[in-house]
Amino acid sequence: MENEQLWNNVLLEIELAVSKANFNTWFKDTRILKQEEGVVFISVPNAFAKDWLFNKYHKTVLKSLRTLAENVRALEYVIAKDDGKRREVEPVRSPSASPAAQLPLQDFYIDKDNNLNPKYTFESFVVGPFNELAHAAAQAVAKKPGSAYNPLFIYGNTGHGKTHLIQAVGNFIKNQNAGKKIFYVTSEKFAIDYVNAVQVNKVNLFKEKYRKYDVLIMDDIQFFSNKEKTQEELFHLFNNLHENNKQIIFSSDKHPNFIPNLEDRLKSRFSAGMIIDIPTPDRESRLAILKTKALLSSVHIADDVLEHLATAIEGNIRELEGMLNVLVCQSQLKGKELGLSEVRNLIKNSSKPKKAISVKEVTKAVASFFNIEESDIYEKTRRKEVVKPRQLVMYILREDFRISYPLIGQKLGGRDHTTVIHSCEKIKEELKSNPALIQEIDQIRTLL
Numbered sequence: 001m002e003n004e005q006l007w008n009n010v011l012l013e014i015e016l017a018v019s020k021a022n023f024n025t026w027f028k029d030t031r032i033l034k035q036e037e038g039v040v041f042i043s044v045p046n047a048f049a050k051d052w053l054f055n056k057y058h059k060t061v062l063k064s065l066r067t068l069a070e071n072v073r074a075l076e077y078v079i080a081k082d083d084g085k086r087r088e089v090e091p092v093r094s095p096s097a098s099p100a101a102q103l104p105l106q107d108f109y110i111d112k113d114n115n116l117n118p119k120y121t122f123e124s125f126v127v128g129p130f131n132e133l134a135h136a137a138a139q140a141v142a143k144k145p146g147s148a149y150n151p152l153f154i155y156g157n158t159g160h161g162k163t164h165l166i167q168a169v170g171n172f173i174k175n176q177n178a179g180k181k182i183f184y185v186t187s188e189k190f191a192i193d194y195v196n197a198v199q200v201n202k203v204n205l206f207k208e209k210y211r212k213y214d215v216l217i218m219d220d221i222q223f224f225s226n227k228e229k230t231q232e233e234l235f236h237l238f239n240n241l242h243e244n245n246k247q248i249i250f251s252s253d254k255h256p257n258f259i260p261n262l263e264d265r266l267k268s269r270f271s272a273g274m275i276i277d278i279p280t281p282d283r284e285s286r287l288a289i290l291k292t293k294a295l296l297s298s299v300h301i302a303d304d305v306l307e308h309l310a311t312a313i314e315g316n317i318r319e320l321e322g323m324l325n326v327l328v329c330q331s332q333l334k335g336k337e338l339g340l341s342e343v344r345n346l347i348k349n350s351s352k353p354k355k356a357i358s359v360k361e362v363t364k365a366v367a368s369f370f371n372i373e374e375s376d377i378y379e380k381t382r383r384k385e386v387v388k389p390r391q392l393v394m395y396i397l398r399e400d401f402r403i404s405y406p407l408i409g410q411k412l413g414g415r416d417h418t419t420v421i422h423s424c425e426k427i428k429e430e431l432k433s434n435p436a437l438i439q440e441i442d443q444i445r446t447l448l
Helices: 003-017 020-026 047-068 132-143 162-176 187-199 203-211 228-243 264-271 283-296 303-312 317-334 340-350 359-369 374-378 384-401 405-411 417-431 435-447
Strands: 031-036 039-044 074-079 152-155 182-186 215-219 247-252 274-277
Touching: 003 020, 003 031, 003 047, 020 047, 020 283, 039 047, 047 074, 047 283, 132 152, 132 162, 132 274, 152 162, 162 182, 162 215, 162 247, 182 187, 187 203, 187 215, 187 228, 203 228, 228 247, 228 264, 283 303, 283 317, 303 317, 303 340, 317 340, 359 374, 359 384, 359 435, 374 384, 384 405, 384 417, 384 435, 405 417, 417 435
Parallel strands: 039 074, 152 247, 152 274, 182 215, 215 247
Antiparallel strands: 031 039
């Protein structure tokens, strides 16, 4: 089998196994360069693609090659820029001829019957190491609603893609099961609906409305904190839907166990399904997201610019998208591709400055998390309920803000720096075997 035919067959298999975004990002500019003594050499556009393919897809590609050609025994990746043998480049489309412009008009708008935004799909969701578990769980729920994981609870900081993912589940089910009744609602809207129903004495209509759905997707349920009556209504709604095998999906900015003033019976029910977090995207994932978003724009952005953005912007996905939009806009206004030096200036002027945190703010956040007085952290006491929070304050100040040991000791009640070192080392050691502690620290970091 010729190299081109063999590789095309491999790509056909891979395209079915990965998302469209990942396929376009990592496989679009690859081909078989040559075969020598059973070794297949794959041409890749850059070192990053080489590493990513080797780390994430090597086994998949090799297995597919061996299925199609029995003589293949190994696989190597070769960086081959501008070798003149790339695939035919797709013609540049004018804005009016872009695929987006050819979509039906209704595909641009939120469906009023289910509140789902059609742009949130699995195909447009970029998968990386930071969110692949949540993505896999969401896909499992989309394929078997009501039986895979029920409820599915996804939590993480703002801008990490929670809303995109839970709405992608809804859109997938809607497209695969035309008869399913799906509804997406924010917790704030749910609470307003309930209060309005109570005021006009139409609570039964409210109950009927929410209990008729086959799939209920509720966003940002941390806002139920301190809303006792709304929590009670959610509890009864949950029981009704769950008993009838209706799929329920929640999102929140924190784990349900750390949502203040949330009823224990609700926490218990959330735990009955699957609870998954979406942490901060790592650099590799940020670069993958940028590459995917850049492909969707009509402006070419060089790889070194995208790599610089991925390194310089450590915030959430919305910040990455926002900066990419600035680049696209500036390129269109100037009628040329921006260079790396210009991009550096733009980032300096446009990106959000890193938040400065004081020792007092960290102490206050930790004290609040453990429900103790802030002043207890500074006292020279060995009470168990104070020692651990104090050690965590020291650990976070050192690890996250690189404050010196002597200064930490001085700020926290005039302690010796050796005490601070001992505390930090103790937490580090405990983190190796205590996942609950990891979760606690993650939750505290979200408060800062």
